[in-house]
Amino acid sequence: MSSFKSFLNSGHGPTLFASFLYFAFSCCIWVLNGAMAPFIGETFDLSPAQKGLMLSVPIIAGALMRFPLGILSQYIGRKKATLVEMGLIAVAMLFGFFMVHSFNDLLAMGVLLGIAGASFGVALSLGSGWFPPQHKGLAMGLVGAGNVGTAVSVLVAPPLAQWLGWQSVYGVAAVAILLPMIVMVVFAKEPPDIDSHASFREHIACLFEKDGWVFSLIYGVTFGGFIGLTTFLPSYYYDQFGVSKVQAGQLTMLAAFMGAAVRVIGGWISDRWGGVNTLTLVLLVVAVGLSLVGFASSSLTLTTLLLITCFAALGAGNGALFQLVPLRWPTSTAVAGSMIGEIGALGGGLVPNAMGLSKQYLGSYLWGFVFFAALSLVMLGVMRVMQIRWTRTWAEKGGRARAASQPATPAKFTKARNA
Numbered sequence: 001m002s003s004f005k006s007f008l009n010s011g012h013g014p015t016l017f018a019s020f021l022y023f024a025f026s027c028c029i030w031v032l033n034g035a036m037a038p039f040i041g042e043t044f045d046l047s048p049a050q051k052g053l054m055l056s057v058p059i060i061a062g063a064l065m066r067f068p069l070g071i072l073s074q075y076i077g078r079k080k081a082t083l084v085e086m087g088l089i090a091v092a093m094l095f096g097f098f099m100v101h102s103f104n105d106l107l108a109m110g111v112l113l114g115i116a117g118a119s120f121g122v123a124l125s126l127g128s129g130w131f132p133p134q135h136k137g138l139a140m141g142l143v144g145a146g147n148v149g150t151a152v153s154v155l156v157a158p159p160l161a162q163w164l165g166w167q168s169v170y171g172v173a174a175v176a177i178l179l180p181m182i183v184m185v186v187f188a189k190e191p192p193d194i195d196s197h198a199s200f201r202e203h204i205a206c207l208f209e210k211d212g213w214v215f216s217l218i219y220g221v222t223f224g225g226f227i228g229l230t231t232f233l234p235s236y237y238y239d240q241f242g243v244s245k246v247q248a249g250q251l252t253m254l255a256a257f258m259g260a261a262v263r264v265i266g267g268w269i270s271d272r273w274g275g276v277n278t279l280t281l282v283l284l285v286v287a288v289g290l291s292l293v294g295f296a297s298s299s300l301t302l303t304t305l306l307l308i309t310c311f312a313a314l315g316a317g318n319g320a321l322f323q324l325v326p327l328r329w330p331t332s333t334a335v336a337g338s339m340i341g342e343i344g345a346l347g348g349g350l351v352p353n354a355m356g357l358s359k360q361y362l363g364s365y366l367w368g369f370v371f372f373a374a375l376s377l378v379m380l381g382v383m384r385v386m387q388i389r390w391t392r393t394w395a396e397k398g399g400r401a402r403a404a405s406q407p408a409t410p411a412k413f414t415k416a417r418n419a
Contacts, residue, residue, distance in 0.1 A: 007138060011130035014187035016142060019127030022082050022180045023146030026119035028153040029089060029173050030062055033110055034231030034352075035157035035252075038238040038245040039166040044103050048239075052356020054103075055231045056349040057110030059224075062117015063345035069118045070125075070337065077190045078126040085122075086181045088115050093177070096170030109170075117227075117345065121337035124322060129191025133401050134271065136326045141267025141319040148260035150230045151253045158234070158249035211328055212336065214386050215321060216343035218279065218379050222317035224347025225286065225310075225372060230256045232352045233307070236365065241300045251304055259311035259318075266319025274398025275324040276387045282317035283380040286310055287373045294369030320399075327395055327402075347375075 008016075033040065034055050041051055073081035092112035100109050127143035128136045160169050230252060237248035270278045289310035296302040322337065329336035355368035391397050 007131075007135050010132055010135050011128075011139060012189060012191070015130060015189050015191070016127045016139060018180070018184045018188040019082075019123045019143045020146045021183050022086070023119055023123035023127075023143055024149035024152070025177055025180045026085075026089070026116040026123070027147055027149030029093070029116040029149075029177065030058060030113055031150045031153045031227070031231050032157055032169060032173065033058055033106070033113060035154040035234055035249055036161045036166045036169060037231075037235045038248060039158070039161045040106065041235065043166070044106065046103070048356040048359040050103070050356075051235055052232075052352040052354075054106055054110060055235070055352035055356075056228075057107055058113035058117060059227055059231065059352075060346060060349040061111045061114025063114075063342050063349070065114050065118035066121050066342040066345065067339050070121045070339070073122045073125070078122050078129070079184060079188050079190050081122050082119070082126065082184055082188075083181060085115060085119060086177050086184075090174045090177050092116075093170045093174035097167055097174065100167060100170075120223075120341040120345070121339075124337055126188065126191065128326070130189075133326060133330065136323070138264070138268045138271055140322040140326075141264040144263045144267070144318055144322060145260050147226065147263055147315065147318070148257060150227065151256035151260055154230065154234055154249040154256060155253040158246045162246060211386070211390070212339060213343070214382060215325065215328070216340045217347075218283075218383055219318075219321055219340050219344025220347025220350075221286065221372075221376050221379050222279075222282065222314050222321060223341070223344055224349075225290075225351065225376075226256075226259050226314040226318065226348070227345065228348035228351025229307070229311070229314075230259075231348070232355055235352075236355070237300075239359075240297060240365065241303075243300070251300075254304060255307040255311040258308050259315035262312045262315035263319040266316030267323050268319075269316070270320040270323035270399065271401070274396070274400040275320040275327075276383065276390065276395070276399030278320035278323075278399070279317055279383060280380065282313045282320060283376045283383070285313035286317070287376040287380070289313065290369045290373040290376070294366040294373075297365065324390075324395065324399055327399075328390075 037051060037055060046054065069081055069085060092115050095112055096109045100106055123146065124140045124143050128139035131139040157169050160172060233252040233255065234248040237243050237251050238245060243251065266278060289306050293303055293306045293310065296306060325337055325340065351372060354371050355365050358368035359365050387399065390399065396402050
């Protein structure tokens with residue numbers, strides 16, 4: 001407890017909480033179509049491939065919007081950027097409530113849901129910006145635990161859809177987003193950790209570096225797998241095992257909640273054991289676990305247990321990777337995080353599409369799971385090669401923070417936090 005108090009005292013707790021709440025609500029809204037997919041699929045009589053497309057659009061749109069939001073945050077401030085985004089989310093939800101009447105409208109709604117998915121990089125940078133490098137892994141893990149919003153979505157949205165009708169859930173979301181907006185206005189403070197006068201070229205420098213692309217591809221497996229599977233699983237449980245629409249959401253919630261909760265632990269472990277070491281174990285577990293899920297399609301219990309294990313690994317991997325980001329790009333964490341989030345989250349769009357195509361053209365979801373397991377092994381090999389140089393330049397062995405990277409003037413943070 002005393003060590004956690006020391007952690008909080010090294011940063012700004014209210015901003016950390018506001019960032020977590022903002023990210024949690026954003027994640028909840030981002031996966032609404034996935035949570036309500038069994039209802040939507042029946043309304044429009046969708047084929048497996050159409051379901052895959054419908055589920056992938058919000059993920060891809062959210063990924064593409066992340067980097068522009070990160071750039072915006074550099075010029076107007078991260079706190080103001082979150083408020084602009086949440087205002088747009090409210091407008092998007094009203095569109096869903098009043099205007100979705102066809103499959104094409106549904107795809108357009110998927111693009112608008114992507115606005116909520118853009119929150120990631122700014123949320124993590126805002127929440128962790130007050131904390132010194134040795135605590136950024138835990139701070140980012142705590143904010144990133146806002147992924148629990150995906151679990152809330154698949155748990156709450158199906159009963160609401162059954163009670164009010166699935167389009168009415170968009171209207172509920174339009175009102176609910178006001179809560180994190182109020183908390184952000186009242187409690188959050190802009191961190192002092194980024195030079196606001198840095199040039200645009202300096203902000204996007206990580207786009208032209210090999211490390212940035214490697215981080216993005218690894219994140220495509222960890223976070224892409226998390227968000228893609230969370231979006232896909234309600235449909236999978238409903239179609240594969242014949243459970244009710246509400247039960248499909250409840251089973252998905254078990255896995256999604258585990259992934260969100262373990263993200264915090266992943267950041268904490270990575271601060272001590274190293275992000276590279278943690279990611280090595282994560283990618284192995286994901287590869288083996290997803291392969292077994294594909295072959296366990298006749299057992300609901302075994303499938304659920306395997307998915308919970310896989311989601312725990314994916315959550316830890318998300319925390320581990322973003323423990324490394326501020327070590328590699330200490331003065332441009334927001335934009336680096338947004339860029340990595342943008343490219344990496346595109347991996348999530350592969351999951352429902354791969355699953356839908358596998359089912360429609362090969363008769364089984366098996367090959368979708370095997371495809372993503374193989375991708376995990378490929379990225380493990382790439383990371384093990386790259387980490388040789390990483391540990392010679394900007395990280396300690398295993399991916400821990402270097403002692404020399406600790407801030408030379410911590411009083412800057414203390415003075416600003418108490419202002």
